[in-house]
């Protein structure tokens with residue numbers, strides 16, 4: 001049986017759009033007829049878990065039928081001993097993966113900080129998608145600027161480590177896609193600079209750069225009802241020009257995923 005394609009949404013910086021984009025990509029593949037599982041290893045915050053449960057509430061209240069991914073949330077262990085806590089988290093994570101055996105896609109949402117469960121999830125990724133806000137502060141998670149010298153920083157080093165872990169465990173590599181999110185025209189000079197730095201770094205750090213998503217109010221509105229832009233047709237809601245453009249940005253990103 002073909003293994004599921006595992007996509008991990010990660011960035012050690014909070015609030016960059018990981019959960020929102022994870023839910024949108026899950027819905028895209030579900031609408032394509034694929035079997036999709038989602039795992040929230042950011043269970044403490046639980047954004048993805050709440051996104052899915054808001055969707056279930058919407059479906060019940062509106063008596064409508066919308067696809068829902070098979071969802072798991074993996075919690076941080078309460079055990080005091082570090083080794084034993086990590087062991088429990090690993091068992092629970094692997095158990096969720098095993099329950100999704102036979103699925104086409106497993107999408108994993110991770111927290112915006114460096115914790116064991118996040119590292120573990122990254123080490124199982126076929127593809128990592130890293131959204132970042134279009135600023136030099138966000139860029140700092142990927143690359144450290146020391147005078148004219150640029151070197152990989154915290155998150156890039158973590159991805160590098162997990163690439164080695166995966167190679168040792170499964171003899172498989174990890175594809176890494178970095179995308180800018182919430183792009184605006186307000187700071188177009190800054191935008192050009194960030195793009196320049198990212199393009200220059202892509203090869204060296206080992207990621208592919210996606211075009212990214214513009215800032216769109218709609219994304220903030222959808223969470224409460226558990227909906228995505230891909231559900232509008234099914235619920236007879238009209239798409240504006242901005243929504244259509246956002247869907248195209250999503251398709252462009254999905255087009256970059258090397259699904260088996």
Ligand SMILES: Nc1ncnc2c1ncn2[C@@H]1O[C@H](COP(=O)(O)OP(=O)(O)OP(=O)(O)O)[C@@H](O)[C@H]1O
Pocket residue numbers: 013014015016017018019020021042045047110111112181182183213214215216217218219220221223
């Ligand atoms: N392209 C966008 N345009 C406008 N708002 C957006 C966009 N993408 C995400 N958002 C909004 O930004 C906020 C943060 O998004 P989200 O929760 O997906 O980020 P996150 O990276 O998962 O955060 P955390 O690290 O806290 O888990 C949410 O309110 C979301 O609706």
Ligand SMILES: [Mg+2]
Pocket residue numbers: 018019020042047048109110111
């Ligand atoms: Mg999140």
